[in-house]
Amino acid sequence: EAGVAQSPRYKIIEKRQSVAFWCNPISGHATLYWYQQILGQGPKLLIQFQNNGVVDDSQLPKDRFSAERLKGVDSTLKIQPAKLEDSAVYLCASSTAGLAPSEQYFGPGTRLTVT
């Protein structure tokens, strides 16, 4: 079974530029998560999708971050414009269900450096 795929793996941009990350979850997984992990901290949930609907985006900085999952499969996370404090690893995860406890499968992450 293929795992969660993410691209790119690394990205370096200057502040005020825009960037987009892509995630392809495990086939058949209805729930997709985007996390931000700042160095030395645990991941923080940015947004959770159930199929193509948003379940939780309460911690997404909506003035600069946006995410979509148009067909209920792949997802993109965009930052526009980027700030220095956005430097982090962006993790995508997927699971089979949103309301019942289930294991989350994580992708390798995208390491973003904003200079």
Next chain:
Amino acid sequence: KNEVEQSPQNLTAQEGEFITINCSYSVGISALHWLQQHPGGGIVSLFMLSSGKKKHGRLIATINIQEKHSSLHITASHPRDSAVYICAVRGGGSNYKLTFGKGTLLTVNP
């Protein structure tokens, strides 16, 4: 105060030693996850548990719901066990989000 507290933050051990990493949480939960993260790598789920004890190879996870505490044990530690171990709890009821601890950096020296 973080809802999920892990201890220790850093742990250095010699190969073969028995390792214990602790996790305490302050909210009601429906499940607790132990995750492993290697440097520069993604996160791998080790255990998901809501009661009792689970074992997988040299890894053992226990949880005490009444005391809101969980432990991850590694027997006969090996340098390849070196990684960050993260505890995450899933809320109860309609609060399904995972809340993560900051992680414990384990270094096992040969």
